[in-house]
Amino acid sequence: MSFLIPAQGFDSPVDAQTPDGVERRVGATVDSDNVNAERVETTARIGTVARVTAGGPAPGQIAKNYSGTFTLTGATASIPLETVTPGRTYFITDIEITVAGGAGQKLCQVLSGALQIFGAHANTTKGIEMTLETQPFAVSGAVVTLAISGAVAADVIAFNIYGYEA
Numbered sequence: 001m002s003f004l005i006p007a008q009g010f011d012s013p014v015d016a017q018t019p020d021g022v023e024r025r026v027g028a029t030v031d032s033d034n035v036n037a038e039r040v041e042t043t044a045r046i047g048t049v050a051r052v053t054a055g056g057p058a059p060g061q062i063a064k065n066y067s068g069t070f071t072l073t074g075a076t077a078s079i080p081l082e083t084v085t086p087g088r089t090y091f092i093t094d095i096e097i098t099v100a101g102g103a104g105q106k107l108c109q110v111l112s113g114a115l116q117i118f119g120a121h122a123n124t125t126k127g128i129e130m131t132l133e134t135q136p137f138a139v140s141g142a143v144v145t146l147a148i149s150g151a152v153a154a155d156v157i158a159f160n161i162y163g164y165e166a
Helices: none
Strands: 002-005 014-017 022-027 040-045 062-071 076-083 090-100 106-112 115-122 128-131 143-149 156-165
Touching: 062 076, 076 156, 090 106, 090 115, 106 156, 115 128, 143 156
Parallel strands: none
Antiparallel strands: 002 014, 014 022, 022 040, 062 156, 076 143, 090 128, 090 156, 106 115, 106 143
């Protein structure tokens, strides 16, 4: 496949070809004296990334996604998400949590048993929306739980937690 891309900072377009994951870009730059600089060709190989956020699960991975909305009836809530399959590890790749209702910070934690593997604060003006490069994980047999504290009754919490078991 070959196509032209207008390039910022270039007087001419960039020609990009991506057959079989190989990308070539060729372009002429203009320096501050408006003199054309030498044309430069670079080649970058794009490797395989074994993560749910980079596409579908890699061989041997099982996508695990949890989402829900609930209204709190007290200052704390604990929502069990899963028990990690024996012999596997659950990795969290993305977390989204929003809060509607009362004022103040809510501590949002993901627990592996009693161990906190993720923690952040959210409130009505600022939720949590993260793709995690360093992925928190829960080990084989652990109960994974979403815990919310510092809330007031009638706060509405919505969550999406994405990940995979490997």
